[in-house]
Amino acid sequence: MNFRKILALLLLLFTCSFHAQENINDKKEQIRALKVAFLTTELDLSSQESEKFWPLYNAYDNKQFEIRHEKMKAYKSKFSDDALSKMNERDAAMLLSQMEASEEELFLLRKKFSKSLRSILPAIKIIKLKKAEDDFNRKLLQQYGDRGKRRDK
Structure with a gap:
């Protein structure tokens, strides 16, 4: 996933965090069920x-969520306008290093997952999985954006 998609997904996850924890778990499970159905259809697995x-x-998906949710949650408070205006260069460099480490951890997780898949799926289905995940995330974000537009009217 490129950085924009990851950032957009993180923003979606952070937005959901404003709701009650119970609501988050319900939404997470709903999204997971939709994702499983979407991937099943797209991959046509035997x-x-x-x-x-x-x-x-x-x-893989649980570990990826954990990295994004737990590590990025720690950065969230540092992204407020007030916190950013008070941040010195040293603190900003340290935060940037932590963010890069999280991104690297996600990259290595994806790489390990892809390598593990090679013994299970043909290469074309692994590529289809990547495309299907991107398509699902795009549709999810689009649906979320459409829902927000309806509320604004």
Whole structure:
């Protein structure tokens, strides 16, 4: 995923964090169910592929969410206008290094996941998975944006 998509997804996750924790878990599960259905349709996995793919994908997806949610949550308070105006160069450099480390951790996780998939799926399905994830995230963000526009009217 490129940085803009990751940032947009993070913003979506942060926005959801303003709701009650129970509401977040419900929304997370709804999104997960929609994502599973979408990926299942797009990848057209055989029963053997599916049996091996989903446990691996779920572990990857959970770890990815954990990295984004937990690590990026720590940065959230530092992004307010007030906090940024008070931040000195040393603190900004340290925050930037932490953010880069989180991005690197996400990249390495994705790389490890992709390598693990090679023994389960043909390369074309791994590429289709990447495209399907991007398409799903785009549709999710578009739907979220459309919902916000309806409320503004």
